[in-house]
Amino acid sequence: MNGREEEPVFEVAIVVPKKREKEGDENRDCVEFLVQELKTAGLIVERVCGISDEFIKLAAPPETLGRAATELQIKKLTYIGMELQFEWDQVTAFVTQPDGSLFSWFERFRCFHHLIYRIVNRTEADLTLKFDDEKKRKQLLKNWALNWLDFTSQPVDEIYLYYGTKIATYFSFLGMYTRWLFFPAALGLALQLIDFGSMQLLVLPAFFIFIISWAVFFFQFWKRKNSALLARWGINYSLSEYKALDTEMNSLNRVHADHEKNFDANKPIEKKILQRDEWLGLLLRIRNNTVVALAIICLQLPFELAYAHLYEITESYTLKFLLTAVYLLAIQYYTQIGGKMSVILINYENNQGEESSSASLVYKVFGLYFMQSYIGLFYHALLHRNLTTLREVLIQRLIVSQVLENLMENAYPYLKYSYKKYKAVHKKMHEQGSSGGKRIRLTTRVEKEYLKPSYTACIGKELEDGLFDDYLELALQFGMIMMFASAFPLVFCFAILNNITEIRTDALKLLVMLRRPVPRASATIGAWLNIFQFLIVTAICTNCILLVCLYDQEGKWRIEPGLAAILIMEHVLLLIKFGFSNFVPEEPAWVKANRVRNVVQVRDMYSKQLLRSISNLEKKRD
């Protein structure tokens, strides 16, 4: 890649199980045949013999990738700002990556995948894909994961080049969030240290207003930053267009798959079909959400409340500790079942495309964790007005559990890796029999990489990768610090310490502990943005109630049941008002299908013709 054709970078490897030598020539022939096929396909091949498997490392010269991209009809941004189908002959028309290479990691991965599976389908061998690029990784390790002095700054472009848009977006969000956290953390610390005397009564509400404004500003500026990132990575859409695009394309494909080719949403019958599909999908989504909500309220809520109540009435520390341990075990189990259930439910929704399924999943799983993380805190804060326990639990959650989680996150893959390595070595030694005073070591990078665990989410592999867990952790932390800000301003300091370590440990985890993840296309924080926005609104309400509790120590401000009912009704209605528009789309499905069909048609029909002109133009310009 990188324009330096002289030294090929091996990025992908094929694993072939190494059979016993006695099985003889047939196997060697088979692998040899595969290598030959790969070479004919234009790839640079290097064979590495591992302990239990054999590895075929692959690199691709730009031309091979280009030809594959042409076959795949990959859409790529051209210099005139339009996305067109890639053509190797008109390569000068296309915008290159920040480091000068032609394809992003996501595109390269698709090309490799295409090249290899084309051969594999012919030869019918059992293959696994994995990745390896030692040089870039070492550089990232130095500049990023081990660069603790930088606090929040990260080499976002390099991350993008190595991991693709989705992971780079996560880290740039995490960095910006941590940087912005400095303001409330400093203020929170000041509030804790300074005694304001008679002004004390006004300080907390002021802090609360500041926090909410801070959060609102932060997310607006994050959207701006995300737009700028999209522009830098050659994605030529506005943020909202980009979010809509994926869904639209997918829905179009679905429509095309369901019905005949020359589907025209202008015709009354097809319009009717689309409308029926749209409303049916809506009903299914409502049903599933009801199921999840009921499960959370009827099963999880009593359990959580029971734990919180027991914690409240237990006196001795040992009992408290035991109780927490039992609770943690039980809840782990419960959330896992809940996550699995959500994934199953998602499959019964006719969501339009992967993007929309994953958003639906995010909402459902977050609902579970929301209940799990906060209901106990609410119980202590609101029902018992017990702010000491609240602070205790907050510190416990933010420090102990996050530190533990970080350790777990890193230790678990390492242990898994060690076990696999041990098993491989053990097997080898067993095979070699008693010749064994000599220790066997894994020497090749490619084999080590193969044994590392992959970057997967706790709730399943299909829809999400490990970023799901990381975003979930971030969202839960954000909810914790925002919703109880006025009860305990110091939380922001804990959060910032936490995040600074989180950046580096997450980086380390990705670079060292895990196999290089399969790149994903998404380049926004997606449904998580809505969750953060929802948490801000919740924070407004909870902080108000906290302030009422704080200032009304004597219980004088009694709220009559009638007044309380009306206030609750008001808040529910406000929620409906702002939540409803997410349920029914602004644009009827048939209008959208028509529009997208047109856009796709024109792009496909005229792309070659356009390309030639652009390419000529670029050549003239040079």
Added chain:
Amino acid sequence: MNGREEEPVFEVAIVVPKKREKEGDENRDCVEFLVQELKTAGLIVERVCGISDEFIKLAAPPETLGRAATELQIKKLTYIGMELQFEWDQVTAFVTQPDGSLFSWFERFRCFHHLIYRIVNRTEADLTLKFDDEKKRKQLLKNWALNWLDFTSQPVDEIYLYYGTKIATYFSFLGMYTRWLFFPAALGLALQLIDFGSMQLLVLPAFFIFIISWAVFFFQFWKRKNSALLARWGINYSLSEYKALDTEMNSLNRVHADHEKNFDANKPIEKKILQRDEWLGLLLRIRNNTVVALAIICLQLPFELAYAHLYEITESYTLKFLLTAVYLLAIQYYTQIGGKMSVILINYENNQGEESSSASLVYKVFGLYFMQSYIGLFYHALLHRNLTTLREVLIQRLIVSQVLENLMENAYPYLKYSYKKYKAVHKKMHEQGSSGGKRIRLTTRVEKEYLKPSYTACIGKELEDGLFDDYLELALQFGMIMMFASAFPLVFCFAILNNITEIRTDALKLLVMLRRPVPRASATIGAWLNIFQFLIVTAICTNCILLVCLYDQEGKWRIEPGLAAILIMEHVLLLIKFGFSNFVPEEPAWVKANRVRNVVQVRDMYSKQLLRSISNLEKKRD
């Protein structure tokens, strides 16, 4: 137009002041020369001699319009769903209007304007544009304005063909709104008539929840309907894209005008300029909004409260009537000054394009009217808990003032027209001297049309046409019925009666009383949508307070000042949360400029080439 070339439809006329005969040949020559020029330009010309002016009626064969459109580089939707510059030679590639004609009224108007002003700039005569198309108008009058039996249904496509997108959007919104109003009106009537006995306590809150859900649903479905309308009228964008498009194009033009031609937002210096412009614009907007808000609070609020207070304490009906008369006079004056001020302030903002200026104006003027219309009602309802007066004032506003306004709306232009006609006739009679037993009549349509007043907004001509007033009226009515729904459920019945008459009188006004307005491009209800949404949120809060007042007749539910302060803080923060994102755009200006520049570039560069291919395709398909 209309494909029937044999009978030309005269749509535009030029007015030339008729000079005395004694001035002789020179004048006749001048007009004759103009007519010759117009004929050379390809127009069909008919001269009509009016009483004090001379009229040159113009019609254009499709080819003439097509050539003009090519010169103007009008963008038009093609059959492949892309907008391209119009080319007369490739006419088959472009989508036609619902009635089979090639150009919409908006496009035709632009072409006429272009053709005439090209000649005028050469000949330097003093000209006015006006419009006349007897046949279509008669048809509309029959099908639409005088078709009282249809209640809410209107021939939207015909309105679109005759008046263009903006007016058709207004009427289809008005129609849908009135249709949806039937549900709450029926329920409101039921609530008034049926005695619920012991359930009475629950009925009002249930009605309130229904009303809010109704409103939320209505606006979501209106957006869907608007999308469908856009698709029907050949505007191939989604609703949000369409809203953004105008602003973007305009901002791009502004950038191009400000700086040199090959402006590239990727260069650091130009990026900096764009960023500076963006933030400066934001500051200016904040400053202006502060000025308007202060003016409303410091000047208007005390005045309104004084009136409401005097009304409250006055006993006799004659005094009340006198007071209201004085108040109405004063407030008329005040809002006019306010509107003028707002227009002046707008000019000091660097708004990006006409769309955004007009939105800014809508918000400012609505602020004024909001205070004027509702503060008195709040005073009666909340401070004095005087629901009888509230109902009285509501009925007064909804019936008396709306009926009066409708009368005024129609009578004022008619009187103006009569006066102009009288003056013209009188002048003519004076000229003819004592020969005058014979009465002079206006016989030609074109002259009558010329004398009619134009469709203008109360706040000035530049940014808005008369639709501004109509939308304002609708928004104020919507606020009135929503915000006080639970105090007086019957208001919905009054509103629906009102709107059914409003549809027909507005139609009559446009068709008979006023000159055919200049078509405008906008095809959504624009900034008014945000105002309606804001009114729903306000309605949630006010109805809650009303319910508290209603059920707490004995004053037992006292709210402690601390609790009240916290509740107010909560609502203010929620407002900030949901309002803020309108202030800072999601996408930095430089990113947007870059993106739009690319889109425009490709369209302009390759349109001819694409067109030829589409045109060939269409020919083959036929």
